[in-house]
Amino acid sequence: MGNEHRSASAEVVFGLRTFGANPLPVRVELEYDSDDPYAVVAAFHSGRGTVRWMFSRDLLADGLLAPSGDGDVRISPGADASKIIFELEAPDGAAVLEAPAQELAAFLDRSYEQVPGGDEPEWFDFEAEIAKLAFRS
Structure with a gap:
């Protein structure tokens, strides 16, 4: 550990x-943080507030190329x-x-500038995550 905190958004x-209409625009804030180097957060902003979905950075990278x-x-x-499809359930x-x-590829590139692929274990504090789980029990 000991790495300087990094992020991209x-x-x-x-x-x-x-159904039967043009897609409705939804503003989404994509977030990547070296504190959780395996994850990407997509914060969907709508009239009802913000809904946050977390998924793996690898899923986003793979999804740009194949289902x-x-x-x-x-x-x-x-x-x-020119479009990437997200299905959320x-x-x-x-x-x-x-x-x-x-735009997704550019964001992903910026995330890899912060923490290169394969370097995630150097940034992930496994002991801290285990401690969090121990206190939830």
Whole structure:
């Protein structure tokens, strides 16, 4: 450990796909933080507030190239190569959104500038995470 804290962020406008209409714009703040070097957070801002989804940085990277994910978050290239498709599922419902591929790739590149792929274990404090789990019991 002992590495200096690093982060990257980007504001991207996603499109919420709806039936029979053009996608509705949704402002999304993408966040990457070296304190949790394996994760990306997407904060979706809507009229009802902010909904935060956390998923792996590898899932985002893989989803730019091929369909990825088999849980609550699935990411894949769109039929239009300039778009990436996000499928989100929660107990309260599901959403399909599209996002500009170039902006996602640029954010991902900035995250790798902060913590290169493969260097995540050098930044992740396993002992601190285990301690958090021990106090939750």
